[in-house]
Amino acid sequence: MPFIPHTKEDIAEMLASIGAKTIEELFDEIPKELISGELTGVPPGLSEMEITRLMMARATQDGFYQNFIGAGAYEHHIPAAVWQITTRGEFYSSYTPYQAEASQGTLQLLYEYQSMMASLTGMDVSNASMYDGATALAEAALMAVRSHKTSRRILIPQTVHPVYRQVVRAIVSNQKIEVVELPYCTECGQILPESLVNSNHEDFAALVIPQPNFFGVLEQVDALTDWAHSKNAFAIGVVNPTTLAVLTPPGEWGSKGADIAVGEGQPLGIPLSSGGPYFGFMACKNELVRQMPGRIIGRTTDLDGKEGFVLTLQAREQHIRRSKATSNICTNQGLMVTAATIFMSLVGPEGLRRVAAQSHANTLELVEQLVKFKGVERTFSGPVFHETALTLSKPVADVLNKLKQKGILGGYNLQGQYPELGNTLLVCATETKTESDLRNYATAMQQALG
Amino acid sequence: MLIFEHSRPGRFNYSQSPTKPASKSAIPQNLQRKSKVLLPEVSEMDTVRHFTRLSQKNFSIDTEFYPLGSCTMKYNPRACNSLAMLPQFLSRHPLAPEDTGQGYLACMYELQEILKSVTGMAGVSLTPMAGAQGELIGVMMIRAYHESRGDFERTEIIVPDAAHGTNPATAVMCGFKVVEIATDKDGNVDLDALKAAVGPKTAGLMLTNPSTLGVFEKNVAEMSRVVHQAGGLLYYDGANLNAVLGKVKPGDMGFDVIHINLHKTFSTPHGGGGPGSAPVGVAERLLPFIPIPIVAKEGETYRWVTEKDKPQSIGRLSAHMGNAGVLLRAYIYVRLLGLDGMHRISEFATLNANYLMAELRKAGFEIAYPNRRASHEFIVTLKDIKDKTGVTAMNLAKRLLDKGYHAPTTYFPLLVPECLLIEPAETESKETLDAFVTSMKEILQEIEEQPDMVKGAPHTMPVRKLDDVKAAREPDLAWKQGA
Numbered sequence: 061m062p063f064i065p066h067t068k069e070d071i072a073e074m075l076a077s078i079g080a081k082t083i084e085e086l087f088d089e090i091p092k093e094l095i096s097g098e099l100t101g102v103p104p105g106l107s108e109m110e111i112t113r114l115m116m117a118r119a120t121q122d123g124f125y126q127n128f129i130g131a132g133a134y135e136h137h138i139p140a141a142v143w144q145i146t147t148r149g150e151f152y153s154s155y156t157p158y159q160a161e162a163s164q165g166t167l168q169l170l171y172e173y174q175s176m177m178a179s180l181t182g183m184d185v186s187n188a189s190m191y192d193g194a195t196a197l198a199e200a201a202l203m204a205v206r207s208h209k210t211s212r213r214i215l216i217p218q219t220v221h222p223v224y225r226q227v228v229r230a231i232v233s234n235q236k237i238e239v240v241e242l243p244y245c246t247e248c249g250q251i252l253p254e255s256l257v258n259s260n261h262e263d264f265a266a267l268v269i270p271q272p273n274f275f276g277v278l279e280q281v282d283a284l285t286d287w288a289h290s291k292n293a294f295a296i297g298v299v300n301p302t303t304l305a306v307l308t309p310p311g312e313w314g315s316k317g318a319d320i321a322v323g324e325g326q327p328l329g330i331p332l333s334s335g336g337p338y339f340g341f342m343a344c345k346n347e348l349v350r351q352m353p354g355r356i357i358g359r360t361t362d363l364d365g366k367e368g369f370v371l372t373l374q375a376r377e378q379h380i381r382r383s384k385a386t387s388n389i390c391t392n393q394g395l396m397v398t399a400a401t402i403f404m405s406l407v408g409p410e411g412l413r414r415v416a417a418q419s420h421a422n423t424l425e426l427v428e429q430l431v432k433f434k435g436v437e438r439t440f441s442g443p444v445f446h447e448t449a450l451t452l453s454k455p456v457a458d459v460l461n462k463l464k465q466k467g468i469l470g471g472y473n474l475q476g477q478y479p480e481l482g483n484t485l486l487v488c489a490t491e492t493k494t495e496s497d498l499r500n501y502a503t504a505m506q507q508a509l510g
Numbered sequence: 511m512l513i514f515e516h517s518r519p520g521r522f523n524y525s526q527s528p529t530k531p532a533s534k535s536a537i538p539q540n541l542q543r544k545s546k547v548l549l550p551e552v553s554e555m556d557t558v559r560h561f562t563r564l565s566q567k568n569f570s571i572d573t574e575f576y577p578l579g580s581c582t583m584k585y586n587p588r589a590c591n592s593l594a595m596l597p598q599f600l601s602r603h604p605l606a607p608e609d610t611g612q613g614y615l616a617c618m619y620e621l622q623e624i625l626k627s628v629t630g631m632a633g634v635s636l637t638p639m640a641g642a643q644g645e646l647i648g649v650m651m652i653r654a655y656h657e658s659r660g661d662f663e664r665t666e667i668i669v670p671d672a673a674h675g676t677n678p679a680t681a682v683m684c685g686f687k688v689v690e691i692a693t694d695k696d697g698n699v700d701l702d703a704l705k706a707a708v709g710p711k712t713a714g715l716m717l718t719n720p721s722t723l724g725v726f727e728k729n730v731a732e733m734s735r736v737v738h739q740a741g742g743l744l745y746y747d748g749a750n751l752n753a754v755l756g757k758v759k760p761g762d763m764g765f766d767v768i769h770i771n772l773h774k775t776f777s778t779p780h781g782g783g784g785p786g787s788a789p790v791g792v793a794e795r796l797l798p799f800i801p802i803p804i805v806a807k808e809g810e811t812y813r814w815v816t817e818k819d820k821p822q823s824i825g826r827l828s829a830h831m832g833n834a835g836v837l838l839r840a841y842i843y844v845r846l847l848g849l850d851g852m853h854r855i856s857e858f859a860t861l862n863a864n865y866l867m868a869e870l871r872k873a874g875f876e877i878a879y880p881n882r883r884a885s886h887e888f889i890v891t892l893k894d895i896k897d898k899t900g901v902t903a904m905n906l907a908k909r910l911l912d913k914g915y916h917a918p919t920t921y922f923p924l925l926v927p928e929c930l931l932i933e934p935a936e937t938e939s940k941e942t943l944d945a946f947v948t949s950m951k952e953i954l955q956e957i958e959e960q961p962d963m964v965k966g967a968p969h970t971m972p973v974r975k976l977d978d979v980k981a982a983r984e985p986d987l988a989w990k991q992g993a
Contacts, residue, residue, distance in 0.1 A: 062851040065939040074865040101627030105848020118613030119598035149572025150565035156783040161971035165567035166782035175989040179548035185987045191639040194829040230825040234684045335604030335830025337785035360981035368973035372981040378679035388679035391640040395781025409547040411527035421532035
C-alpha cells in the first residue's frame with residue numbers, strides 16, 4: 061500500500077489494543093447513510109516508475125521556448141545551490157515554526173529574509189511574506205484603510221498590473237472599500253503627477269504607486285509619493301525586487317518615503333513554473349508594524365541569554381485574535397522565502413545589481429534593434445527598466461503565433477487588457493538572453509511583420 | 511551567527527550573475543538608488559554551509575515524528591517533488607499560450623476531476639493559495655450566491671467555538687458578523703444553540719468535520735437541514751479531510767462549498783509555513799460563482815476558463831493560477847495512490863489515532879472525549895496534572911522535543927484546558943507510535959519525580975526557552991549594520 065507501513069501483524073495488534081475487530085469498526089460513529097461506496101473517477105495507482113514516465117511525457121510535450129514574456133513573472137538565472145538546499149527535507153517537510161526551539165533554522169532564515177527585504181525596499185520592517193504580489197497589494201490596501209481610520213477609498217493607477225487590480229477589488233470590496241482607478245498618459249505611459257495635482261481627489265486612504273509599472277515604464281515616484289502625503293494619505297509602492305538594486309527604493313521616495321512596499325518576490329530565485337508557488341513581500345515603516353498582516357519573526361534571547369528567534373507580535377494574528385485579527389492569513393510562503401534568502405545571499409548586492417543592469421541593457425538593446433524595422437514603434441516615451449511596450453503594424457496575436465513557430469514566446473499581448481492601445485506588445489529581455497538570442501528575436505520579428 | 515556576520519566587503523560569487531558590465535543604461539539620475547543594499551557578501555561555499563547548518567536546527571517530517579494535531583504531517587513523497595521540478599514545468603511562463611502547456615494543463619484538469627470525485631462536489635477551482643484563502647473564497651461565493659438572489663439581509667456567519675481561528679477571521683474579512691455557537695459535552699456542536707442561532711440573517715455555517723476536537727459531528731445531516739431551512743449555506747473546512755477521505759464525501763454530508771488543504775490530505779510539503787494550496791469545491795448552485803481560472807477540456811484540448819465563460823465568477827484571487835507547482839505535486843501524489851490508496855488514507859490515519867489514544871490512556875493520560883472514537887486525531891488533557899504538579903501542556907510539549915519528537919498542537923482547541931491535540935498520520939509505523947508512548951510514559955514519571963526539570967524544558971535544543979515577552983516589547987525585526 062503506497063506510503064503505509066503497516067504489516068498484517070501490526071494491524072491485528074493495534075486493533076486488539078483498541079478493542080475493535082476491524083478497521084471498519086473505527087468508523088462506527090459515522091451515520092451509515094453517509095458512508096460513500098466505491099469512488100468513481102479515481103484511476104488505479106501508478107508505481108513511481110510509471111508516474112515518472114507519464115510526467116516525463118507531459119513535460120516533453122510542453123517543451124522549452126525562448127521566453128520574452130514578463131508581465132509580472134520574470135525569468136532569471138537561479139544558482140544551483142538555491143533549490144538543492146531549499147528542498148532539503150529539514151526545510152521542505154517542516155511545519156510553521158510555532159515550536160520555536162525546534163525551528164530555529166526556519167526562524168533565523170526568516171529573520172535574515174526580513175532584514176534583506178527591509179534593506180532592499182528601504183523600509184524599517186518586513187513581514188515573513190504573503191501569498192503573492194497581487195494579494196500582498198490587497199492586504200496593503202486593507203492595512204492602509206485600517207491605519208487611516210477616516211477614508212475607505214484607495215486610488216490605483218491603471219498602470220498597475222491589471223490582474224493585481226482585479227484581485228485587490230475582489231478582496232477589498234468585501235469590506236466596502238472603494239477602489240478608484242486613475243488614468244495614465246497614453247503618450248508617456250505614466251501617471252502624470254500634474255494630473256493628480258489638478259484633480260479633485262481629496263478623501264482617500266492610500267495611493268498605489270507601481271515602479272516599474274505594468275508597461276515597464278518608470279513612474280515619477282517622488283512627486284507621486286509627496287502628493288499622496290500632501291493629501292494625508294499613505295503611499296503604497298508596488299515594486300519589482302530585482303530593480304531595487306538599481307532604482308531608488310520605496311522607503312526613499314519623495315521627502316518622507318512610501319509607507320508600505322509590496323511586490324512579487326518571484327524574481328528572487330523562484331522558477332516561473334506556470335505561475336506559482338511564488339511569494340508576495342510586504343515591508344513598512346515602524347509606525348505601521350502593528351497593523352501589518354502575516355507572520356513576523358523577532359530576535360530575542362533564551363533563559364541563558366543566548367540569541368534566538370521567535371514568531372512575534374502574534375496578537376495581530378488569527379490564531380490568537382480570531383475575528384479581530386488584522387487578516388485571516390495564516391500561511392507565509394515559507395519555502396519560497398527560503399529559496400529567495402539563499403538566492404539573495406549567493407548573488408549579494410553586486411550580483412543583484414548586475415542582474416538588474418544586464419536585464420535593463422538587454423531590453424534596451426532588443427528595442428533598439430526592433431524599432432529599426434518598419435512596423436515597430438515604441439508605444440510610450442517614458443523611460444523603461446527591463447520591459448517595454450511596442451506598437452506593431454500587424455495584429456499582435458498573429459505576430460506572436462509566427463514567433464512561437466520559431467520557438468520564441470515573443471511577449472504579452474496588451475490589447476486584451478488595454479484595448480485603447482491597439483496592436484501593442486509588452487516585451488521583456490532579462491539577463492538570461494544572449495546577444496544572439498536578441499538577434500534571433502529581431503530577425504523573427506522582422507519576418508513576422510514582413 | 512547571522513549570514514550578515516559572514517559578510518566581507520568586496521567578496522563576490524563571479525559565476526552567479528552576469529560577468530560583463532552592462533553595455534548601456536538609460537535610467538534617469540533622479541530614479542537611481544543612492545543608498546547601499548545590505549545583502550550579505552559571502553562566498554558560495556559559506557552560503558551553502560550557513561543554510562545547510564540552519565536546516566539542521568529544524569525538526570521536520572523527514573527527521574522526526576511530528577504528531578501535530580490538525581496539521582496532517584504525513585510523509586511527503588520525494589517523487590512528487592522531483593517530477594514537479596522537471597525543467598520544462600519550471601521554465602513555463604504563466605502567460606505562455608495554452609498550446610505550449612497542454613501537458614501541464616492535462617495534469618490540472620485531471621486533478622480537478624479527481625478532487626470532484628472524492629469530495630462529491632459539482633465543480634472545483636484550484637486557485638486558492640492556502641487554507642485561509644480557500645475559506646475567504648468560499649465565503650465570498652456564499653455572499654455572491656445570496657446577493658445574486660437579491661438577498662442582502664444575510665449578514666451573519668455561524669462558527670462553532672472549536673473552529674480554527676481562520677474561520678471567524680475569514681468571515682470578518684468578508685464583511686460578515688460572526689455568531690459563535692457552543693459545543694456539547696461529547697464534542698458535538700450544540701444543536702439547540704444552532705437552532706437558536708439561525709434565521710433570516712444567516713448567510714451560512716462554517717464547519718470542520720471531523721471537528722477540531724477529533725470527533726465526527728454525528729448530527730451533521732440535521733445541522734445541514736437546519737441551516738438550509740433557514741436559507742443559509744454550509745461551508746466545509748477541509749482541514750480534517752484526511753480522517754474521512756474515501757469514506758464520506760462532503761457533498762453527501764450536504765455541504766455547498768468546501769476547501770481541501772492539499773498540504774495536509776494530499777501530502778504537499780508544509781515548507782516551514784507554506785506554500786499551501788487549498789482548492790475549493792462547490793455544489794451545483796454555486797457553480798456560476800467559482801473563481802477563475804479553471805481548466806476545461808474540449809475534445810482532446812485543454813484551455814483556461816476565464817471571465818468570458820463565467821461572467822458571475824467572484825473573479826481572480828491570485829495573479830495567475832494559484833500555487834501551480836504545489837498542485838502538480840498533489841496530482842502526482844493522487845496518481846501514486848490511485849483508487850485503493852485513496853481509501854486507505856483515512857483507514858490507517860484512523861487506526862493510528864485510535865491505537866495511540868488507547869495506548870496513551872493505558873499509560874495513564876486523560877483523554878478529553880473518552881467515550882468517543884478518535885477521528886485521525888484526539889485530545890489529551892493535562893488539567894489534573896497541572897492542578898497537582900503545576901506542569902502544563904506546554905511544559906510537556908517542550909519536554910517531548912528533548913525526546914526527539916515534535917510537540918503535538920497545544921492549547922488548541924481553546925475549549926479544552928491544558929490540551930494536546932495529537933495526530934499521527936497514516937504514514938507512521940507501529941514502532942514509531944510505540945516509541946512515542948514510551949517517551950510519554952517517561953515524561954509522566956519525570957513529572958512526578960522532577961517536575962522542575964520538566965518545567966524548564968527543553969534542555970537539548972539549540973536554544974532553551976525563548977523570551978517571547980521581550981521579543982514583543984522590544985521588537986528586533988531586522989538586522990541593521992552596526993546595530
